[in-house]
Structure formats: structure tokens, C-alpha cells
Amino acid sequence: MGKQLFDRQQKAQVVPFFQNGAYYYRRALKAYRVERNLDRASKLLKRAAALEPDNSNFLSQLAMIHTEMGNYQESNEILTAIIEKVDPAMTDCHYFMANNFAHLGLFHQAYKCAAAYSAEAPDGDFIEDNEELLELLMIEGEEEDPSFGDSDELIIKQETARSLLENGKLDEAISLLHEIVEEFPEFWSAYNNLSLAYFYSGDVANAKHYLELVLQLNEGNLHALCNLLVFYYYEREDEKVAALTEQLSNVHPIMIEHRYKLGATFALIGKYEQAFKWLRSLQRQGFEGDDTFFYWLSYSAWHLGQEEVAKSAWERVLKENPSKVGSEPWEQQSSLKGITLKERLTLVYIAAKSNQLEEIRHHHALRPQSDLEQEFLRHTLSPDMEKKGAGAYLFAAAEALGKQLQSAEEKTFLSFFETMLKANSAKHSLKNTKAWSAAFFYIMKKEDGERVTKLEVADVFGVTVSTLTKYERLVKDL
Numbered sequence: 001m002g003k004q005l006f007d008r009q010q011k012a013q014v015v016p017f018f019q020n021g022a023y024y025y026r027r028a029l030k031a032y033r034v035e036r037n038l039d040r041a042s043k044l045l046k047r048a049a050a051l052e053p054d055n056s057n058f059l060s061q062l063a064m065i066h067t068e069m070g071n072y073q074e075s076n077e078i079l080t081a082i083i084e085k086v087d088p089a090m091t092d093c094h095y096f097m098a099n100n101f102a103h104l105g106l107f108h109q110a111y112k113c114a115a116a117y118s119a120e121a122p123d124g125d126f127i128e129d130n131e132e133l134l135e136l137l138m139i140e141g142e143e144e145d146p147s148f149g150d151s152d153e154l155i156i157k158q159e160t161a162r163s164l165l166e167n168g169k170l171d172e173a174i175s176l177l178h179e180i181v182e183e184f185p186e187f188w189s190a191y192n193n194l195s196l197a198y199f200y201s202g203d204v205a206n207a208k209h210y211l212e213l214v215l216q217l218n219e220g221n222l223h224a225l226c227n228l229l230v231f232y233y234y235e236r237e238d239e240k241v242a243a244l245t246e247q248l249s250n251v252h253p254i255m256i257e258h259r260y261k262l263g264a265t266f267a268l269i270g271k272y273e274q275a276f277k278w279l280r281s282l283q284r285q286g287f288e289g290d291d292t293f294f295y296w297l298s299y300s301a302w303h304l305g306q307e308e309v310a311k312s313a314w315e316r317v318l319k320e321n322p323s324k325v326g327s328e329p330w331e332q333q334s335s336l337k338g339i340t341l342k343e344r345l346t347l348v349y350i351a352a353k354s355n356q357l358e359e360i361r362h363h364h365a366l367r368p369q370s371d372l373e374q375e376f377l378r379h380t381l382s383p384d385m386e387k388k389g390a391g392a393y394l395f396a397a398a399e400a401l402g403k404q405l406q407s408a409e410e411k412t413f414l415s416f417f418e419t420m421l422k423a424n425s426a427k428h429s430l431k432n433t434k435a436w437s438a439a440f441f442y443i444m445k446k447e448d449g450e451r452v453t454k455l456e457v458a459d460v461f462g463v464t465v466s467t468l469t470k471y472e473r474l475v476k477d478l
Contacts, residue, residue, distance in 0.1 A: 021052035028061070037286030038069050056087040063096065069287070070257040072100040091121040095130050102133065103255065106154065107186050154184055161193060170201040188214050192223045199231065202352065202380065207231065222251065222258050226265040233269045236374055241269065249274055256287060267296035275300040280309070291320035302329035342417040345376060346410055349398055349417075352380045372424070393430035394420055400437035404460060416440055422478045432471070434461045439471035 028044035031037045045062040052058060059082050066075035079093040079100075094117035101110035114134050117124065124130070157180050164173035177194040180187060191214045199207035208231065214224040225248060232240040248266075253259050263278030279297040282289070289297075294316040302310035310329060317324050375391025394417070401416060419440060424430060438461035445452045458468045 021048040021055060021058060024048035024051070025058055025061075031286075032065060035286070036284070038065055039286040039288040041065055041286070042069065054086055056082050056090050059086065060090065060093070060096075063093075067096065067100055067103075068256065070103075070255060070260075072104050076100045091117060091124060092126060094120065095124070095126045095133075098130070098133055102136075104187075104189075106184075154180065154187065158187075158190065161190070165193060165197055165200075168200075170197050173197045174201065186217075188218050188221055189223070192221070192227060195224075195227055199227075204231070204235075204378070222253060223261055226261050229265055230268060235378065245269070245271060256282060256285075260287075260289065260293060263300075264292065264296045267300045270303075272300040272303040276304055276306070283313075291317050291324065294320070295324070299329045341370070341373065342414055342421060344373065345394070345398075345417045346413045348377055348380055349395075349402075349413060350410060353402065388431075390424050390430055393433050394424075397430065397433040397437045400434050400461060401441055404437075404441055412444070415444075419475060419478050423474065426478065428474060432463075432467070435463050435467050435471040436475070437461060438463050438468050439475045442468060442472060443475055 024044045025048040028041045028048060031044060032041035042062060042065045045058060045065065049055065049058045049062055059078050063075040063078040063082075066072075066078065076097050079097045082090055083093050094113045098110045098113035098117065101107070101113060111134065114130050117130050118127070118134070121127065157176060161173050161176045161180065164170075164176065174194065174197045177190050177197060180190040181194060184190065191210050195207045195210040195214070198204075198210065208228075211224050211228050211231070214221050215228070218224070225244065229241065229244045229248065232244060245266075248262060251262065253262060259278045259282055263275045263282070265275075266272070267275035267279070275296060279293065279300060282293075283297060287293075294313040298310045298313035298317060301307075301313060314328055372389075372391045372394070375389050376395050377391075379392045379395040397420060398413065398416065401413075405412065416437075420430065420436065423436070430436065438457055441461070442452065442454060442457045445457075454465050454468050454472075458465045461468075
């Protein structure tokens with residue numbers, strides 16, 4: 001026993017007291033090559049680089065891992081530092097930067113770097129791949145385009161636009177994204193974000209226009225195809241959904257951001273098996289996603305019976321975004337099971353008025369279940385649609401009522417939609433939307449004990465007193 005204890009003590013002493021850069025570098029390579037844990041590998045490499053900031057091998061490996069994680073800008077910052085400050089002779093950095101810029105959609109910047117590699121390393125290890133890249137960029141040796149002079153400006157604008165979009169400031173996001181696509185006409189990411197911004201703001205026509213533009217100019221753009229699938233899904237274009245789903249199911253992207261986009265899209269439309277395949281594989285590779293990543297991982301896992309994975313992922317959701325408490329897939333599955341039409345219409349309308357329609361899209365259970373509901377959702381997304389039917393009139397009446405209320409209270413609209421659905425079932429015409437909303441508003445104010453006259457209400461809603469009286473009787477009967 002004494003010898004065994006001595007042996008253990010001897011082994012314990014093998015770990016060096018001073019852990020230099022090489023020590024962390026070896027651990028990083030193990031995390032990367034053996035464990036496929038990219039996040040851990042990047043952290044260990046950062047430690048190695050901090051201890052030996054002039055070691056170009058440490059820095060270049062860190063840059064490569066950033067590329068594989070989809071952090072192209074961070075990768076290029078490191079590669080630029082290597083060339084400018086550490087080892088100018090490391091010409092391979094030009095080739096790697098070209099690839100990063102290409103993934104960012106900055107094709108002129110990519111061309112500049114690829115051309116620099118050809119000039120400085122005509123016999124380099126990547127020269128054949130570099131020549132192929134130049135051909136793919138489809139730029140026949142033209143001079144630098146002044147509009148692509150400095151990518152830093154684009155990166156800043158892109159991140160600002162993304163922040164505006166995520167925070168529901170849609171008008172500001174649309175304005176900035178228009179500015180970006182005008183200055184950088186080959187930056188497809190801006191087109192895709194512009195399409196989403198229009199979709200969230202209710203302008204489906206413009207949303208589709210910019211998607212079609214991307215796919216026309218950059219055929220096969222995965223982000224655009226995924227967004228198009230979502231649009232088809234919420235418009236109940238079932239045949240198109242099936243065809244595009246099959247097409248995307250045969251896609252096997254290499255880049256992390258593409259796998260993430262594909263997985264999240266499949267989860268959103270309820271294709272949980274395909275979603276879980278991509279999202280779970282990313283997690284196993286060490287991908288450190290945001291709360292949205294873990295949200296979709298949790299939902300897809302739960303619907304496939306992977307309860308442990310689902311609950312573990314949900315813990316990460318709450319860690320990143322505590323406001324999601326109550327949105328667990330196991331809670332939503334039960335709470336949405338028996339939801340009524342009036343409740344669905346109320347949820348959609350209030351979400352739209354508070355610029356949170358994406359929350360509705362998070363639950364395929366709220367997908368339109370009837371022609372009336374489908375038309376109502378379409379007009380919520382795009383109020384200027386020409387087609388008029390019960391759903392359109394229902395939306396217009398809700399809009400007329402909402403303009404006279406200080407806030408969109410759930411109980412008010414639940415009662416309103418219940419009344420209007422009864423009117424529709426009773427075969428009453430909903431075409432005079434102002435009259436219906438005026439009558440409901442007048443009765444509601446009277447029941448609340450407020451002093452209000454029919455003349456005042458009729459004037460506010462733009463109807464006559466006699467019309468208001470007629471519809472008041474209809475509403476009371478209902």
C-alpha cells in the first residue's frame with residue numbers, strides 16, 4: 001500500500017507548477033481534435049496566446065477555430081495582427097482572410113486578400129484553392145471598388161441593424177438596412193435581414209421581394225431559402241413547404257452558422273427530427289449558442305421524447321434570458337392544447353401591436369387553423385392587402401377599436417373577438433367595420449359607467465348616429 005501511495009504522489013508531481021503557453025496549446029489541440037469542443041479549445045488557445053503573444057502558431061490556430069465557429073470577424077482581426085505585428089512572412093493568413101471575408105459576403109475584400117496571396121505566395125500550399133476561390137468570387141481582376149473600402153464601417157452598421165431588429169425597432173432597422181444594401185450591394189446578409197424586418201413589420205410583399213432578389217443574385221443562399229420556408233409556412237402554402245423542406249433536408253452545410261440556421265428553421269416549422277439532428281450535433285461539438293439556440297434545441301428535444309436534453313437546454317435558456325420563464329415546451333404543449341379561436345386572434349393582434357409577432361411564430365401550434373384565421377394573420381402582417389373577406393374585416397374592426405383605446409388589453413379584445421365571431425356565425429356582414437367597432441366601444445364605455453354620448457362616439461369612429469344605434473342593437477343581441 002505504501003508503494004502505491006508513493007507511486008500516486010510521483011504521478012501527481014508530473015504536472016508542472018508553471019504552465020506555459022505550450023501546455024495550454026497542447027490541451028487546446030486535444031479539445032479541438034479529439035473532443036471536438038471548439039469553445040474549450042478557443043479558451044485554452046486564448047490563454048496560450050496571452051502567455052506568448054508573439055507566437056504565430058498559437059494565434060493562427062485560434063483564428064482557424066474562430067472561423068470554424070463562424071466568428072469570421074474575430075478570426076480576421078487575429079490574422080491581421082499576425083501579418084502586421086507578429087510575422088509578416090506568414091502569407092497563408094491572406095488566404096484564410098479571403099475565405100472569412102467571402103463568408104461575410106464582403107466579396108471585394110475577399111478578392112483583395114486572395115489576390116495578395118497569389119502575389120506573395122505563388123508557390124504556396126493553398127495556391128490551387130486560392131485560384132478556385134478567385135473564380136468563385138466572379139470578379140475578373142477589376143480594381144478595388146471604393147464602396148468596399150473599409151469593412152469596419154459595414155460590420156458596425158450590420159451589428160447595429162441586428163440589434164435594432166432584435167429589439168423590435170423595425171422602422172429604424174429597415175432604414176439602416178436599406179442604407180447598407182445601397183452601399184454594399186453584394187452583402188446578402190443585409191438583404192436577408194431587411195426581408196425579415198419587413199416581415200415582422202407586416203409588409204409581406206416587400207419581405208418576399210428582397211428574398212427573391214437575394215435568390216436571383218445569389219442562387220442557393222441558405223439563409224434566404226430558410227426564411228422563404230418560414231414565409232410559406234405561415235401563409236399555409238403547404239405544397240411549397242413540403243417541396244422546400246425536402247430540398248433543405250438534403251443540404252449538408254459545413255459552416256456552423258448555416259447548421260444553426262437550418263436547425264432553427266426546421267424547429268420553427270415543427271420538423272423536430274431534422275432540427276434536433278443539426279442543433280444537437282452543434283452542441284456536441286462545443287458550440288456555445290445564445291438563448292435562441294438552446295430554445296430551439298429544447299423544443300426539438302422535447303417533441304422527440306429527449307426530456308433530459310430538453311430540460312438541460314432550457315436551463316441555459318433561462319440563464320441567458322430569465323424572461324422566458326413559463327415558455328417551456330412542456331408548459332406550452334399543455335397550455336396551447338385547447339386554445340380557442342378568439343384567444344388565438346387576441347394573441348396574434350396584441351403581439352402585432354407590440355412588435356412581438358416573432359413570439360407568435362415561435363409556436364407552430366398557433367398556425368392558422370381556418371381560412372378566416374389565415375386571412376386575419378395575413379392582414380396583421382400586411383394591412384394593405386387588397387383581398388377582403390371575414391378575416392380582413394375582423395382585423396380592420398380591431399384596428400378601428402384599438403385606435404380609440406389607450407392600451408391593447410387582453411380582456412377587451414377577447415370580448416370583442418368573441419362578439420365579432422358570433423356576428424360572423426350569425427351571417428351578419430362584417431363589412432362596416434367602423435360601425436361594429438363603434439357599437440362595441442359605446443356599449444363597453446356605458447357598462448364601465450363612463451359618460452359618453454352616441455354623437456361623440458359616432459363622430460370619433462366616422463359613422464352616423466343612426467348607424468351606431470343599428471349596430472348597437474346587433475351587438476347587444478349577440
